[in-house]
Amino acid sequence: MPNDPHALTVTLRVNGEETRFDVDPRTTLLDALRDRLHLTGTKKGCGLGQCGACTVHLDGRRIVSCLTLAVMADGASVTTIEGLGTPDALHPMQEAFVACDAFQCGYCTPGQIMSAVALLQEGHCGSDEEIREHMSGNLCRCGAYANIVDAIRTVAGATDRSGAAVPSREDA
Amino acid sequence: MRAFTYERLDAATGASRRADHPGTTYIAGGTDLLQLMQEGIAHPRALLDVSRVGTTGVTAQLDGIRIGAATRLADVIEDPIVAERLPLVAEALAASASPQVRNMATIGGNLLQKTRCLYFRDVTTPCNKREPGSGCPAQAGQNRLNAVFGGSPHCIATHASDLAVALVALDAEVIVERAGGEKSIRLDDFYRLPGDTPYVETALEPGDLITAVFVPIQATNLPGRYLKVRDRASFEWALVSAAVALVVADGEVVAARVAAGGVGTKPWRLPAVEDRLVGRPMDVQTLQLAAEAAADGADPRPGNAFKVPLLVNAVARALAATADQEANR
Numbered sequence: 202m203p204n205d206p207h208a209l210t211v212t213l214r215v216n217g218e219e220t221r222f223d224v225d226p227r228t229t230l231l232d233a234l235r236d237r238l239h240l241t242g243t244k245k246g247c248g249l250g251q252c253g254a255c256t257v258h259l260d261g262r263r264i265v266s267c268l269t270l271a272v273m274a275d276g277a278s279v280t281t282i283e284g285l286g287t288p289d290a291l292h293p294m295q296e297a298f299v300a301c302d303a304f305q306c307g308y309c310t311p312g313q314i315m316s317a318v319a320l321l322q323e324g325h326c327g328s329d330e331e332i333r334e335h336m337s338g339n340l341c342r343c344g345a346y347a348n349i350v351d352a353i354r355t356v357a358g359a360t361d362r363s364g365a366a367v368p369s370r371e372d373a
Numbered sequence: 374m375r376a377f378t379y380e381r382l383d384a385a386t387g388a389s390r391r392a393d394h395p396g397t398t399y400i401a402g403g404t405d406l407l408q409l410m411q412e413g414i415a416h417p418r419a420l421l422d423v424s425r426v427g428t429t430g431v432t433a434q435l436d437g438i439r440i441g442a443a444t445r446l447a448d449v450i451e452d453p454i455v456a457e458r459l460p461l462v463a464e465a466l467a468a469s470a471s472p473q474v475r476n477m478a479t480i481g482g483n484l485l486q487k488t489r490c491l492y493f494r495d496v497t498t499p500c501n502k503r504e505p506g507s508g509c510p511a512q513a514g515q516n517r518l519n520a521v522f523g524g525s526p527h528c529i530a531t532h533a534s535d536l537a538v539a540l541v542a543l544d545a546e547v548i549v550e551r552a553g554g555e556k557s558i559r560l561d562d563f564y565r566l567p568g569d570t571p572y573v574e575t576a577l578e579p580g581d582l583i584t585a586v587f588v589p590i591q592a593t594n595l596p597g598r599y600l601k602v603r604d605r606a607s608f609e610w611a612l613v614s615a616a617v618a619l620v621v622a623d624g625e626v627v628a629a630r631v632a633a634g635g636v637g638t639k640p641w642r643l644p645a646v647e648d649r650l651v652g653r654p655m656d657v658q659t660l661q662l663a664a665e666a667a668a669d670g671a672d673p674r675p676g677n678a679f680k681v682p683l684l685v686n687a688v689a690r691a692l693a694a695t696a697d698q699e700a701n702r
């Protein structure tokens with residue numbers, strides 16, 4: 202938006218790479234990621250914080266990117282599903298989702314996986330009940346919930362509580 | 374969404390003067406304000422970001438516990454002082470929203486979130502709170518989610534915060550930065566009944582910045598439970614909730630704090646329940662008789678009459694759970 206008098210410059214570190222761009226302050230972080238940075242792995246469901254499809258990590262914590270403005274994230278680090286693994290080198294959680302058949306249409310999946318990886322780091326995967334409670338911010342219209350819990354349990358069993366054994370592309 | 378300017382503030386000092394202009398609004402986590410802006414309910418012209426302003430975190434003082442307004446809900450839940458000394462607050466917050474929202478939402482913003490009344494959230498309908506004088510369709514319409522206490526012919530919207538219910542039970546105060554100095558307001562007085570001005574919701578004046586919430590020492594270290602009843606098991610606002618904290622000595626209730634959510638036009642303290650507890654033996658009969666007083670003064674509508682027995686049962690269960698906790702201390 203070069204001629205917009207309200208436009209502000211935002212600096213973000215997205216998936217390990219620093220990027221700077223001008224935005225209209227109305228742009229949500231979700232829209233900036235999808236429309237300006239062309240990272241369309243992050244999905245838009247409700248736009249009101251209710252479905253979790255837009256979940257990303259902001260400075261290492263999971264958030265819903267539809268309820269924050271890009272300008273509010275200025276200076277922060279963002280990790281999206283694109284930063285987690287690649288098609289030939291999947292993140293263990295992505296592998297587990299494939300292995301456990303934890304999706305049907307796949308629309309909620311990037312958000313589910315971003316939440317699931319955060320859940321490992323938060324240490325809230327001691328039981329299926331705990332996993333379900335702490336995944337409650339991610340809805341799945343296809344009802345793949347049982348397999349999503351299977352996938353998370355599989356990875357949780359294979360990593361320590363801090364999630365330290367889970368490598369991300371950023372660390373590589 | 375209408376165009377607005379955005380600026381991030383670094384300090385509380387001077388904020389209230391900056392914000393004291395029509396159309397200027399604070400934003401913290403953004404999780405309620407952005408919903409309202411997306412839905413065309415709020416249209417600020419200038420946003421002042423206060424998410425990095427003031428002291429965040431939880432501090433134990435000699436006279437009580439202070440929680441910085443910009444502290445994120447998730448950080449309050451994880452705080453060791455809160456876990457040990459304010460279990461009721463931790464439980465109310467853990468039952469609020471989703472993990473993602475709790476990582477964003479702040480304490481100050483939580484107390485100021487707008488009602489979930491269906492008509493308030495739908496700009497195509499009238500609503501006295503949103504459009505003064507336009508009417509209140511909830512009175513005779515869909516009022517399943519609305520209040521049974523504190524309503525008026527002009528508005529029967531509930532206050533949606535779980536945290537506020539726990540804090541009202543604990544006689545918490547809101548610390549406000551106002552041009553000309555700092556002010557402390559009891560949370561119970563902070564929220565206003567709708568009367569004939571349902572759009573006036575709090576004691577805040579234009580420009581006022583909330584800097585902290587304070588729980589006085591006598592309300593800390595109490596066994597207490599927050600019980601939330603909702604339409605689904607998690608990630609939903611309360612239909613009814615009950616916050617309970619008790620002091621018991623030699624088998625007798627010495628002090629009781631009871632408040633309810635989902636039922637009042639503000640977080641609803643239940644003094645009639647407290648009166649039936651204090652000075653009585655802590656037994657099943659006392660708890661049941663006390664819980665029944667939760668229905669006193671209820672003014673239900675056809676759509677929300679179910680909330681009255683639900684409230685009595687929720688208070689009874691929260692009291693019993695607190696008694697268990699007390700017995701196992």
Ligand SMILES: Cc1cc2nc3c(=O)[nH]c(=O)nc-3n(C[C@H](O)[C@H](O)[C@H](O)COP(=O)(O)OP(=O)(O)OC[C@H]3O[C@@H](n4cnc5c(N)ncnc54)[C@H](O)[C@@H]3O)c2cc1C
Pocket residue numbers: 249250251398399400401402403404405406407423442443468469470471474477478479480481482483484485486533534535536581582583584608609610611
């Ligand atoms: C999907 C979803 C589910 C939810 N479920 C629940 C639930 O179950 N229980 C519950 O209690 N809440 C729930 N919430 C509400 C949530 O807790 C609030 O949206 C959040 O706490 C608001 O905090 P915030 O920092 O994001 O506020 P913002 O949206 O940034 O601000 C809200 C209001 O507070 C004002 N404000 C913010 N900080 C200050 C300050 N320091 N001084 C003066 N004014 C200030 C702003 O101007 C604005 O008017 C839910 C929200 C979502 C999106």
Ligand code: SF4
Pocket residue numbers: 488490491492493499500501502503508509510511512519527528529530571
């Ligand atoms: S109850 Fe209050 S918020 Fe709901 S429609 Fe009536 S005036 Fe509006």
Ligand code: FES
Pocket residue numbers: 244245246247248249250251252253254255256265266267268
């Ligand atoms: S699109 Fe963000 S939560 Fe639904």
Ligand code: FES
Pocket residue numbers: 303304305306307308309310340341342343344345
């Ligand atoms: S897989 Fe279709 S919405 Fe979850």
